[in-house]
Amino acid sequence: ETGVTQSPTHLIKTRGQQVTLRCSSQSGHNTVSWYQQALGQGPQFIFQYYREEENGRGNFPPRFSGLQFPNYSSELNVNALELDDSALYLCASSLGTGRANYGYTFGSGTRLTVV
Amino acid sequence: GEDVEQSLFLSVREGDSSVINCTYTDSSSTYLYWYKQEPGAGLQLLTYIFSNMDMKQDQRLTVLLNKKDKHLSLRIADTQTGDSAIYFCAEGRRDDKIIFGKGTRLHILP
Numbered sequence: 001e002t003g004v005t006q007s008p009t010h011l012i013k014t015r016g017q018q019v020t021l022r023c024s025s026q027s028g029h030n031t032v033s034w035y036q037q038a039l040g041q042g043p044q045f046i047f048q049y050y051r052e053e054e055n056g057r058g059n060f061p062p063r064f065s066g067l068q069f070p071n072y073s074s075e076l077n078v079n080a081l082e083l084d085d086s087a088l089y090l091c092a093s094s095l096g097t098g099r100a101n102y103g104y105t106f107g108s109g110t111r112l113t114v115v
Numbered sequence: 116g117e118d119v120e121q122s123l124f125l126s127v128r129e130g131d132s133s134v135i136n137c138t139y140t141d142s143s144s145t146y147l148y149w150y151k152q153e154p155g156a157g158l159q160l161l162t163y164i165f166s167n168m169d170m171k172q173d174q175r176l177t178v179l180l181n182k183k184d185k186h187l188s189l190r191i192a193d194t195q196t197g198d199s200a201i202y203f204c205a206e207g208r209r210d211d212k213i214i215f216g217k218g219t220r221l222h223i224l225p
Contacts, residue, residue, distance in 0.1 A: 004157075033213070042119075042203055042215035043158070056212055090157055092213075103148050103205075104213060106157035 004093050004107035012113045013081050021076045021110045023091030031055075032074040033104060034066060035090040043090055049074055050096075081114045088112075119216035121204050126222045133191040135219045137204030140185065146207035147180060149189045152218065153200045161189075161202075191221075199223045 005024045013019050025032050031050045035043035045058035049068035063079040072093070078085055088111050092104035121137040139147065145166050150158040164171045164178045164187075171178045177190040191198055201218040208214060 035215075040217075042217040045212050045214065048211065056210060058212070092158075103146070103150075103160040103163050103207070106150075106159070108155075108157040 004091055004105050006089075006091050006107035006110050008110060009108070010111045010113075012115060015081055015083060015114055017081050018077065018079045019081060019112060021078075021089050021091075021112070023074045023076070023093075023107060025072045025074070025091075025093035026105045029093035029095050029105070030072050031094045031096060032068055032072065033092045033094070034074070034076050035092065036060070036085075037088040037090055037109070038084075039087070046076070078112075083114050086112060086114045119204055119206055119214055121202075121216040121219050123217065124220050124222065126224055127194050128224045129194060129196060131194055133189075133194045133198065133221055135189045135191075135202050135204075135221070137187045137189075137216055138185055139187060139204070139206040140214075141206055141208050142182070142185060143209050144206040145209065147178075147187050148203075148205040148207065148213065149176075149178065149187075150203040150205060150215070151200045152203065158203065194221075194223060196223050 007022045033048040034046040037043045046060050047057040048055045052068045065077045068074045088109040090109045091107045094104045119139050127133040148163045149161045151161050175192045179188045203218045204216040
C-alpha cells in the first residue's frame with residue numbers, strides 16, 4: 001500500500017508567477033484535501049475534492065484552484081503568486097469525505113517559497 | 116469563534132508524562148484527532164476519538180474528551196526523546212472539513 005506522495009518537494013517562484021503542485025492519493029482513497037501551513041502555524045484548509053468535484057472550500061481567494069483526476073490524484077494551482085503564499089502545502093487523502101473514516105493520510109508536503 | 120486553541124509550548128523531563136490540552140469550537144464535531152509533525156515532515160495521525168466517547172487509551176497515549184466543555188487532552192506516558200515534535204489537535208466537523216489548531220511544540224528535557 002503506497003502512501004500519499006507530493007511533488008515537487010521544494011519550489012522557488014517569483015511573485016506574480018503561477019505554480020502547480022501535485023498529489024497522488026493513497027491507494028484506495030477517493031478524496032483529496034489540500035492545506036496550507038505557514039511557518040509556525042497549523043494547517044489551514046484550502047479545499048477538498050471528492051470524486052473529481054470540489055467538496056468544500058476554506059477562506060482562500062479564487063486564484064487558488066484545483067483539480068482531481070479519475071485516478072483520484074490531484075493538482076493545486078495558484079495564480080499570481082504573492083509573498084504570503086510562501087508555505088508548506090500539504091495534501092491529504094481519505095476514503096470518503098473525512099467524517100465517516102478516521103482522519104486523513106498526509107503527504108510530506110511541498111515547500112513553496114515566493115521571492 | 117472558529118479557532119481550535121492549544122498552548123504553543125510544553126517542556127517535559129524524559130520519563131515524565133506529557134499532557135497537551137486543546138479546546139475546540141464545534142459541539143457537533145464527530146471526531147477529534149491528534150496529529151504529530153516532526154521537523155520537515157507531513158502530519159502523522161497519532162490517535163482519534165469519536166465524540167460519544169470520553170476516553171481512549173492506545174499504548175502510551177491516553178485521550179480524554181470533555182464534550183460539555185469542548186476540551187480534549189492527550190497524555191503521553193513515559194515521554195521519550197523521540198516524542199519531541201509538534202502536536203496538532205484537530206476536529207472533524209459535520210461539513211466534512213478537518214480544522215487544526217496551531218500546534219503544541221513538545222520539548223523533552225534530559
